[in-house]
Structures are given as C-alpha cells and as structure tokens.
Amino acid sequence: MSSGKILAICQSDGEFVTDPDGSMSYCGGEAHAIDIDSEMTFNDLATELSTMFNCNADAFSIKYFLPRNKRTLITISNDKDLRRMVNFHTGSDTTDIYVLKKAESRAIRSDVTDSGTSTDANTDSQAIVEDVKRQRICNGWDSMITGVGQVFSSPKAFRDALHKYAIANSFMYRFLKNDGSRVTAICTVEDCPWRIHASRSSVKQEFIIKKINDAHTCGKELSKESRRLASQRWVASIIKDKLRDTPNYKPKEIVNDLQREYGLSVNYSQAWRGKFIAKKELHNSQEEACNQLSWFCERIIETNPGSVATLHTSDDPRFCFFVGFHALLYGFEHGCRPLLFLDALSLKANKEWKILAATAVDGENDIYPVAFSVVDSETNENWHWFLVQLKSAFTLSRCITFISSSQNGLEEELPKVFEESFYGCSEEHLIENFKGEMDNSWSQEMKDKMIDNLKRAIYACKVDEFNESIENIRIQSKELANWVMGMKPELWSNAFFKGLRYGHYSSGASDKFNDWVSARYEPSVLQIVDTLRCKLMEMMYSRRNSSNSWTMALVPSVNQKLQEEMIKARILNVVCSTESVFEVSDESTNIVNIETRECTCRRWQVTGLPCVHALAVLERIGGCIYDYCSKYFLTECYRLAYSLSINPIPDVGAPICSDALHIPSACPLRTRRMAGRPKEKPEEPRIAIKRAVRCSKCQGAGHNKQTCKAQI
Known part of the structure; x- marks a missing residue:
C-alpha cells in the first residue's frame, strides 16, 4: 500500500482464542474490507463501521493489534489513535480491525487482569508502551530488506538498509565479505542460520540481493554488544536533524535517547564522536560550501559575461x-x-x-x-x-x-x-513503473512483449494506433491496461500530447553527469x-569543431535517416488534388498538405521531419527536402547552438584566503580520500637510484663473481 494509506479488514461477531504461545487469534464472525488513510477521522470510521455491521456506534469499541504483537489489543478512541494505527501499519499488505461490543471489551480486560498479578500487568503495560514507541521510531525499518531480487543503488545503500533492518529486528550481524562488488553477512549468534548475500549484476551493474535465509533461531535479542550497531557515522545520521534544531544536544542525552528509542546501548564516547561528526557535517561542510560558491558565483559572472x-x-x-x-x-x-x-x-x-x-x-x-x-x-x-x-x-x-x-x-x-x-x-519513468506492476508470475518473454505494446502506445501518432496497442495489453491483463489508462496518456502518448517533443522522449542526463x-x-x-x-567547456569546443567539416544542409544523422526513408517513398503512389494537397497510398491512404506541413499519419507534425508520405510528394514535385524540415535539424542551427564558448575560470584550484569570506587558508578543491587502496600509481613515483654492481673477481661492472666468466 502507498504511504499513509492501509487496507483494513474489519471483523465482528467472532471470538478471540488464546494460542499456546500466549498470542490471540480471531475466529468466526463477519468480515469486510475498507481503505483507511491518514486523513480519515475517527467519527468517519465509526460511522462506516456502524453502517457496515448495522449497529449503533456508541455500542461498540474499535481495536487492533500492533505489528508482531498478537497479545495486546490497542483501542482506537479518537483521531490521534486512528492516525497512529495508520502509521504503525503503513507498508503492510492488510491490517485487521476488530469491532467489539463494549461488554465483550470489558470482559477481555477482566480475564487478562485475573490471569496475572497487578505487577505483571504494569510491567506488560510499560513494555507495550516502549514497543509502541520503538515501532513508531523505526517505522519501515523492518521491511528495508524484502528478499531476493531487491535492488540497491550501491553497496553502501545496501549496508545502510541492512543496518536499519538489524536494529528494527533486534539482532546482531557480521560481514564475511564486504567490498565494492559483493557483501555477505551472517548472524553473530553461533548456529543461527540467518544469512544474506548481495552483489553487482553482470548486466546493469546494479547491486542486488542474490541469496537470503531470513530465519532466526537465536531469539533476536539485542545485548550489550548492541553498541557495535551504533557506529559513529550512524549515530551522526540519526541525531543530525535534532542537532540542527537543538545545538546544545548533550552526549548523555544522546545515550539515553538511543537506548529508549532504538534499544541500543552506546557509551558516552560513541555519542560524543557521533555528535562531533554530525556537527561537522551540518555546519563545516555547508558553511564552507556556501563561502566557496559565493566566491565562485562572482568568478563565473566576471569571466563569462551574460x-x-x-x-x-x-x-x-x-x-x-x-x-x-x-x-x-x-x-x-x-x-x-x-x-x-x-x-x-x-x-x-x-x-x-x-x-x-x-x-x-x-x-x-x-x-x-x-x-x-x-x-x-x-x-x-x-x-x-x-x-x-x-x-x-x-x-x-x-x-x-x-x-x-x-x-x-x-x-x-x-x-x-x-x-x-x-x-x-x-518514457523511461513510465516504463519503469509499468515493469513494477508486473510480478514474478510473468515470464520474461511476456514482459518484453507487454513493454513493446506500451512503447507502441507511446509512439502512436493516431488515436486508433494507440487504442490497438492498449487492446493488445488488455488481452493479457485488464488490470495493466486500466493502469496504463490511469497514467494520463495525454502526458506521454503522441496521440494525445499537446506539446512538441520532436521524437525525443527521455534525457539520459543521469548517466551523462555521472x-x-x-x-x-x-x-x-x-x-x-x-x-x-x-566538461561543458570541452563539449562546446569539440562539437563546434566537428560541425565545421559538415557540408550537408542537414545534420548527418537526420540526413542519413531521410535518405533511407526516401528509398521507401519512391514506391508509393501519389495522386495530385491541388498544388499543395496530395493523396498518398501505401497500406492505407494518407492526405499530405505541403503548405501547412501536415500529413494525416501525423508523423510529420510530431517529429518535425517529413514522413515517408511527404517525401513521396516532394519526390514527385521535385521539392527540396531541406525546406520542409524543422530548422532545428539544419546544420546552420546546430552551429548556432555551439557558436559561443564557455570561458576558463583561473585560480579555481588555488587556495583562497579572504577576510570577507571568513575562509582562513581554505582550499576549494579539498577532497576526502575514499576507502580502499588506490588503483592508480602516483603520478610522480619516487625514483630509486641503484648502485652499480661490480665484480670482485675481475673488477668488471654489470656482474658479480658468481656469474663472472673471465679466466684468471
């Protein structure tokens, strides 16, 4: 379910049964399903349930279990309680809500009280409160690791997710392998089978979970060793936001907060170092960046007017x-x-x-x-x-x-x-979301076929072409077809899009910048x-130089494309209607108007280049192809795009010392060395001067007495 919204299964007229392990389960009765989001009020929920089960809202109470806690029922009595329930169960597939008559509710509480002492009840109550707090703070961490096939952007992202997952699930782990290409971790308790392995895929170079055994036999209880989970940088990442709002956040308070909120035992030294790192990241790096960029702004405007x-x-x-x-x-x-x-x-x-x-x-x-x-x-x-x-x-x-x-x-x-x-x-964003809608029950061949149908819907220039592609998807899955139609085709399909994309649908900026x-x-x-x-300065220079050698009116790639299309156009039948309107026949009949630069196939209007039908007309009347292409594909226009240069900015790599900027001896290009051994040798390795070898037998140079061949 999406964040802030849950699917609730509402049950009534059944009874609770206590299992041997002390947990409770609900048997019998009637069940209905409704959507609950964080905007729903308690009165709205009570009204919905009273209508659903045909009873008075004042005669029943609403209860639920916390995640992984089937022993204690939690009551919903106001808007705040309802929002808490939604927050606790966000990410769950379904959530159970129990509608109990108030007499039944009191009976349950009475039975629980009679079965134990008041001291035990108070202890359990405190434990429940602490568990609730912990679940709220670590909300979502227990699902940071979902299983085989989960993709992460990097090994660091995987390790961060694993760290939070271990904290939320109360167990310790250690690494067997941990490098830039693979990470393997096991539970620290001997004989516990929990194990996970992730590595880079060979195709997309993504970091993927390849194997996992998520069964624990150790009881998953954090001990005093839990301080090992609280590394200095992890502590810094947790307290950074609070430190921003509360600069006087003391290490002792950090120790208490981590123990209360995450169940982690850390010492004063760990908390102090974590605060130091967080403070440095918050203030030093940000302030230094501001000072450097303020100076750099002036240099850009000074060296590159306009x-x-x-x-x-x-x-x-x-x-x-x-x-x-x-x-x-x-x-x-x-x-x-x-x-x-x-x-x-x-x-x-x-x-x-x-x-x-x-x-x-x-x-x-x-x-x-x-x-x-x-x-x-x-x-x-x-x-x-x-x-x-x-x-x-x-x-x-x-x-x-x-x-x-x-x-x-x-x-x-x-x-x-x-x-x-x-x-x-x-296009890229739409296809990625479309892939996410297809689960593992789809074969790869069928997935590829469905993606091809979606691409045809994106590129379709006419409504009937679009509808045909959607119907091909609907034949295989009505749900997927409805999902595609719900994604607003007017934002991505040529058949409905109002703007001009000139046949370009994705940027590729992420790969280029990285x-x-x-x-x-x-x-x-x-x-x-x-x-x-x-890089931009070099790009402008190299592309400007390469375009100086072009002799055609169109840029090379477009010129080649039109030449290939012209071969197909020569076999088409062209019939004249007026000086500017023509009828062109291939598998279908299309009307071309060269005065308005339109064709009923709509490809001319969508791409800015003459379609095959327009090319057939231009071949018939002896028209110049270049005059009917969008100006943005002309070599002249391309050269205008690269006509100016980005000017160099001197002294960027030199140390800056400015009283006005308050940067004493600050160097803008200071770097932090990454972990691991450098893969490249130093640019200027130290030159070792070797002493010449001289033979003690013949006094000759270049050998010793063991290899001497002189006859003495």
Missing part, C-alpha cells in the same frame, strides 16, 4: 546554487528545439547533494545541458526556485515543452512559473560544479 550564477541561503546552513552559462543559454535559445528535460540527479561520487538539471537536445539528438542547480534535497520549494531562476535566465519568450518524472511535483509547479508551457512524462564526475574521490560542491563547467 551568465547567471545565483546562491540562495537561509538561516540554517542549507542553500541552493544555480548556474546557467551564457554560451549554453544562447545556444539553447537560438539552436535547440524548445524542449527541456527536468531531472533530479543523485551523483554516485557524492550523494549528499542533489543536482536539478534542465537539459535539451541538439540537432543530432545529443544531450545539451542548459542549466543546473545544487540543492540539499528534491522538494517542491527547491524545484520552484530552480524554475524561477531558469525563466529569469532566458532572454527570448517562446513556448517550451518540459518532460520529467511525474513524481516530483513538477506538474503542479511548472504552470506557476511557465504559464504557456506544456508538461509531459518521460560519467563526467568521477566517483573515485568524494568531491566538494565546488569541485562538482567546476568539473561540470570543464
């Missing part, structure tokens, strides 16, 4: 940095189609920051970065700020089509800034920005 470089700071150390180089902004406005892809990128080299990027495509369909921003997280507020800066950087007013993922709030934020723009969903920024060392924010600047 560029936009903005640093936005707040009361806390958080900041947003935006840069758009004049050469790229000019090239996009004069040489690239009005199409922008908006992506939030997480760099492999430094996952502390997010890159918000606006990228276009040139005439050769290569990625063309226009502007980017460095932020601490992807939020609607940061996206809105980025879009405002992007709009202010443009000098020309034109209608732009934006393509992005529909999960980052851009569908709501874009119209607030770019009023006349069009918004669409990327290729540019090396993951060997963890770079600072300034290093990331300056590395991207250097």
Whole structure:
C-alpha cells in the first residue's frame, strides 16, 4: 500500500482464542474490507463501521493489534489513535480491525487482569508502551530488506538498509565479505542460520540481493554488544536533524535517547564522536560550501559575461546554487528545439547533494545541458526556485515543452512559473513503473512483449494506433491496461500530447553527469560544479569543431535517416488534388498538405521531419527536402547552438584566503580520500637510484663473481 494509506479488514461477531504461545487469534464472525488513510477521522470510521455491521456506534469499541504483537489489543478512541494505527501499519499488505461490543471489551480486560498479578500487568503495560514507541521510531525499518531480487543503488545503500533492518529486528550481524562488488553477512549468534548475500549484476551493474535465509533461531535479542550497531557515522545520521534544531544536544542525552528509542546501548564516547561528526557535517561542510560558491558565483559572472550564477541561503546552513552559462543559454535559445528535460540527479561520487538539471537536445539528438542547480534535497520549494531562476535566465519568450518524472511535483509547479508551457512524462519513468506492476508470475518473454505494446502506445501518432496497442495489453491483463489508462496518456502518448517533443522522449542526463564526475574521490560542491563547467567547456569546443567539416544542409544523422526513408517513398503512389494537397497510398491512404506541413499519419507534425508520405510528394514535385524540415535539424542551427564558448575560470584550484569570506587558508578543491587502496600509481613515483654492481673477481661492472666468466 502507498504511504499513509492501509487496507483494513474489519471483523465482528467472532471470538478471540488464546494460542499456546500466549498470542490471540480471531475466529468466526463477519468480515469486510475498507481503505483507511491518514486523513480519515475517527467519527468517519465509526460511522462506516456502524453502517457496515448495522449497529449503533456508541455500542461498540474499535481495536487492533500492533505489528508482531498478537497479545495486546490497542483501542482506537479518537483521531490521534486512528492516525497512529495508520502509521504503525503503513507498508503492510492488510491490517485487521476488530469491532467489539463494549461488554465483550470489558470482559477481555477482566480475564487478562485475573490471569496475572497487578505487577505483571504494569510491567506488560510499560513494555507495550516502549514497543509502541520503538515501532513508531523505526517505522519501515523492518521491511528495508524484502528478499531476493531487491535492488540497491550501491553497496553502501545496501549496508545502510541492512543496518536499519538489524536494529528494527533486534539482532546482531557480521560481514564475511564486504567490498565494492559483493557483501555477505551472517548472524553473530553461533548456529543461527540467518544469512544474506548481495552483489553487482553482470548486466546493469546494479547491486542486488542474490541469496537470503531470513530465519532466526537465536531469539533476536539485542545485548550489550548492541553498541557495535551504533557506529559513529550512524549515530551522526540519526541525531543530525535534532542537532540542527537543538545545538546544545548533550552526549548523555544522546545515550539515553538511543537506548529508549532504538534499544541500543552506546557509551558516552560513541555519542560524543557521533555528535562531533554530525556537527561537522551540518555546519563545516555547508558553511564552507556556501563561502566557496559565493566566491565562485562572482568568478563565473566576471569571466563569462551574460551568465547567471545565483546562491540562495537561509538561516540554517542549507542553500541552493544555480548556474546557467551564457554560451549554453544562447545556444539553447537560438539552436535547440524548445524542449527541456527536468531531472533530479543523485551523483554516485557524492550523494549528499542533489543536482536539478534542465537539459535539451541538439540537432543530432545529443544531450545539451542548459542549466543546473545544487540543492540539499528534491522538494517542491527547491524545484520552484530552480524554475524561477531558469525563466529569469532566458532572454527570448517562446513556448517550451518540459518532460520529467511525474513524481516530483513538477506538474503542479511548472504552470506557476511557465504559464504557456506544456508538461509531459518521460518514457523511461513510465516504463519503469509499468515493469513494477508486473510480478514474478510473468515470464520474461511476456514482459518484453507487454513493454513493446506500451512503447507502441507511446509512439502512436493516431488515436486508433494507440487504442490497438492498449487492446493488445488488455488481452493479457485488464488490470495493466486500466493502469496504463490511469497514467494520463495525454502526458506521454503522441496521440494525445499537446506539446512538441520532436521524437525525443527521455534525457539520459543521469548517466551523462555521472560519467563526467568521477566517483573515485568524494568531491566538494565546488569541485562538482567546476568539473561540470570543464566538461561543458570541452563539449562546446569539440562539437563546434566537428560541425565545421559538415557540408550537408542537414545534420548527418537526420540526413542519413531521410535518405533511407526516401528509398521507401519512391514506391508509393501519389495522386495530385491541388498544388499543395496530395493523396498518398501505401497500406492505407494518407492526405499530405505541403503548405501547412501536415500529413494525416501525423508523423510529420510530431517529429518535425517529413514522413515517408511527404517525401513521396516532394519526390514527385521535385521539392527540396531541406525546406520542409524543422530548422532545428539544419546544420546552420546546430552551429548556432555551439557558436559561443564557455570561458576558463583561473585560480579555481588555488587556495583562497579572504577576510570577507571568513575562509582562513581554505582550499576549494579539498577532497576526502575514499576507502580502499588506490588503483592508480602516483603520478610522480619516487625514483630509486641503484648502485652499480661490480665484480670482485675481475673488477668488471654489470656482474658479480658468481656469474663472472673471465679466466684468471
């Protein structure tokens, strides 16, 4: 279920049975299923249940069990109780709710009281309260590891998930293998069979769980050794948010909070070191980054006139940095189609920051970065700020089509800034979500077939072509077809999309930016920005040089494509109607209007290039193909995109010392060495001077007396 919403099975008129282990189960009665979300009130739930079971809301009470606790019933009596229940069970497939007559409820409490002493009842009550607190704090951690096939972005992401999973499930583990390509862990208790192994896949290089035995025979009880789970960096990551709000957070308080909230025993030294690391990450790195970027903004504007470089700071150390180089902004406005892809990128080299990027495509369909921003997280507020800066950087007013993922709030934020723009969903995002809807019961061959049908629906230019693809999906699964139709085809299918994508559906910005920024060392924010600047500067130069040798009016890839299409067009039958309207027949009959540049197949309008029917007409009347292509595919327009250069910025690698910036002897390009042995030798290895070998027998050089061949 999605976050904040659960599927509740409501049961009534049955009875509870106590099992041998002390847990309770509910037998008999009537059951109904309803959806409950965090917005539902207690009165709404009571009204729904009274209607469902035909009883007075005042005559019954509503109860449920906590996850993994079938011994104690928890009562829902107000809105806060209901929200807690939803939070406790978010992520569960189903949740059981019991509607009990108030007499039955009192009887259950009486039986429990009679079966034990008051001291035991108080102890159990306290344990339940502590368990509730722990479940609330560690909510979702127990499902961080789901099983074989689960994918993680990196070995570090897997280790972090495993760490939280162990804390939530109260057991200790140790690594048998732990490196960049594989991780194997086992339970520390001898003879406990729990074991997990994850490694990189050979195809996509993703980090995947390959084997797992999730059965514990050790009782899963944390002991004093639990302090080993609380590493310094883990403690820092847990207390960072609280430390931001409470700078005087004491190590003793950290020890008590970790014991109470997570059940972990740590000593004062661990808490102190964790606080030190968190404080350093919060203040030193952020403040240093702000100071460096403030200096860098001035240098960008000074060396590249017309560029936009903005640093936005707040009361806390958080900041947003935006840069758009004049050469790229000019090239996009004069040489690239009005199409922008908006992506939030997480760099492999430094996952502390997010890159918000606006990228276009040139005439050769290569990625063309226009502007980017460095932020601490992807939020609607940061996206809105980025879009405002992007709009202010443009000098020309034109209608732009934006393509992005529909999960980052851009569908709501874009119209607030770019009023006349069009918004669409990327092909890659849609296909990934579609794959997630198909479970393991589907064969790989059938999955590929369904994905092909979805792609045909995306590329379909006419409604009947789209409907045919959807029907092919519906034949195999009505649920999948309904899911596809529910994903708003007007945002991604050519048959309904109002904007112009010119046949381009995904950006590929994530791979490009990660290729540019090396993951060997963890770079600072300034290093990331300056590395991207250097790569963009080199990109502009190399593509401008390569285009100088082109002799055709169209860019090479488009020219080759049209030549191949022309071979097919020559066999089509063309019938003239007027000077501008023609009838072209192949498997079907299409009407071409060369004056309005339209064809009833709609491919000319969608791609900006003459379709095969239009090419047949142009061949018939002897028209020039280049005059009927969108200008963005012309060599002249391509050269305009790369006509300007990004100028170098001197002294970026030199130490900065500025009283105004309060950075005493700070070096912008300081790096933190990554774990592991360096794979490359030093650039200037130490030269060893060897003493010449001289033979003691013949006094000759280059050998010794053992290998001497002289006759004495």
